[in-house]
Amino acid sequence: MFDNLSDKLDKAFHILKGHGKITEVNVADTLKEVRRALLDADVNFKIAKDFTTRVKEKAIGEDVLTTLQPGQLMVKIVKDELTELMGGDVAGVNLSGNPSVILMSGLQGSGKTTFSGKLANFLKTKKNKKPLLVACDIYRPAAINQLHVVGDQIGVEVYSEPENKNPVEIAQNAIKHAKANGYNVVIVDTAGRLAVDEEMMTEIANVHKAIEPQETLFVVDSMTGQDAVNTAKAFNDRLNFDGVVLTKLDGDTRGGAAISIKSVVNKPIKFIGTGEKMEAIDVFYPSRMADRILGMGDVVSLVERAQEQYDEEEARKLQKKIAKNEFGFDDFLTQIQQVKKMGNMKDLVGMIPGAGKALKDVEIEDDAFKHIEAIIYSMTPDERKKPALLDAKRKARVAKGSGTNIQQVNQLLKQFDQMSKMMKMMQGAGGKNLMRMMGGMKGMR
Known part of the structure; x- marks a missing residue:
């Protein structure tokens, strides 16, 4: 996870090794490499520039602390700024409804269906909830069947109406079914769509309006980097979603989406997918992710x-x-x-x-x-x-x-x-x- 970025940041901090004090010269050299590392990780240029400017303002004039070397002090400043850039505090999922309705949105191939299953499994096993999965992808071949397979795998019922081609009706009927059968969370899996596809964007906007979900999540493939951030902005302009889900973080991802998506859409990353198994889902903790990016590990997790x-x-x-x-x-x-x-x-x-x-x-x-x-x-x-x-x-x-x-x-x-x-x-x-x-x-x- 972020191996390439971690390695380049480590080399940037190495510039300060052996120095007794942080100065404008060695800070400039270090931050030049930090900015380059962020750009290579597909972080937006303006975000990378603003980030290094904030780090420089905090670093200049700092004396070496009793137990810290300049390189360690710079790592701490960068870690704090990275944490803030990715959202600061952990953001929970809103489960206040009866039932709580969670609407999944995102591009084709982003991993929505698989993640819907992971989220249902997470809520069932860790939050003691009784979730219902809803198949509202009426376009992709075998999409309904895929969700049923996922549901069987984790022991969660899947509501579907294979002959119905109206996702608004399917979602509404599913919520009625949930209320009648004691389900306290409804996870609505919608069709993947392109942000430029006006008809499809209107369709999910109509579903959103009809079911008034407590939580709307935008699922994005983290391996698409800056493109993921741009797509998130287009979706947010139409849906005003509540949070982001980053999938495929176990792949060879550069990290740009995780680092910059919060500052672009001003919505928190709530979950991350870290593998193919149904258990491979984590709540997103900005401070823990910053630790991992900087090679510090994540003992708490x-x-x-x-x-x-x-x-x-x-x-x-x-x-x-x-x-x-x-x-x-x-x-x-x-x-x-x-x-x-x-x-x-x-x-x-x-x-x-x-x-x-x-x-x-x-x-x-x-x-x-x-x-x-x-x-x-x-x-x-x-x-x-x-x-x-x-x-x-x-x-x-x-x-x-x-x-x-x-x-x-x-x-x-x-x-x-x-x-x-x-x-x-x-x-x-x-x-x-x-x-x-x-x-x-x-x-x-």
Whole structure:
């Protein structure tokens, strides 16, 4: 996420390294590189220029603080300004209606339908809501079917009227259905449209007027950069939407949309999509995103994701097994499943301070654990419970069954043994589930 931008900003701050004080000369050199980095990230020229001007005003004349070097001080100023540029405070979603109606809008191919499912799943699992998805895309082939597939995947009902070609009627009927059946959130998925398509823009404006949603979200593909910002402005002029959703932030995005869209439309970014899975949705926190752009990681979000997968009863059982030296590969598989539910591996690594930079050229796949899982699944139940049973003959069988080799099996056994010892030590120190798990997995992929 924003690897290229992060790298260029890091090089810009390097100019101040070794200086004892921030001066007009070294600030000018640094900000020239910062502005260039922002422009390369597809940030609008005026926004980039205004941004560096504000940073310069705050930086000039600043003495080095007791615990900060000039480069660190500049990073702090840039971080604060980036946070402000992206919205400052986190913006929540309005769920005040009964039912609360959320209208999704955006261009064709922006990921509206998939994100509608992600949002429904988010509200169901994290906000304890009962959502209803509504298929109002009457143009795209298989659009209704796609939403039904998404709904089945997350266990959320989808309301559709395949023969009806009036999206206003479909939306209105869906809200009546929601009221009659106890749904407290209605998410209306509309057809993608071009901002220049007057007929389609009029249609969504009519839907908006008819259902009076508590929340209108504009979904935009973050990989389209500055074009996304320009499109957002055109949509906002017609719909006056309440917030922005940035999708595909897990791709090779330059970051221009995330950085500049708030200042152009004066509407907050409310959610981001970070992968293909239904769980790959995050509330947008400007300060946390600024940290990530500057290579500082995002420990708070990492801990929050871990806590969502944390099961106290399972943790207690695990502690007892560790105390009795009974921690086996079945328990390890459970831990792996918890980590996988937290999100894609590259995104998780990016949340660890310094890790994103250290591993920027390392390809981290979502199936990073596949070899480990294959080896474990090739073991018998007794072998998983008591790894000490694995002699040379058994290891050869496991390697053949998992499509790996003896060296890989031995490496896993060695690291598993080291992790088991460490977990026992950490239990005495009161270590938490995630810390035991993540520490032991270091280097195992």
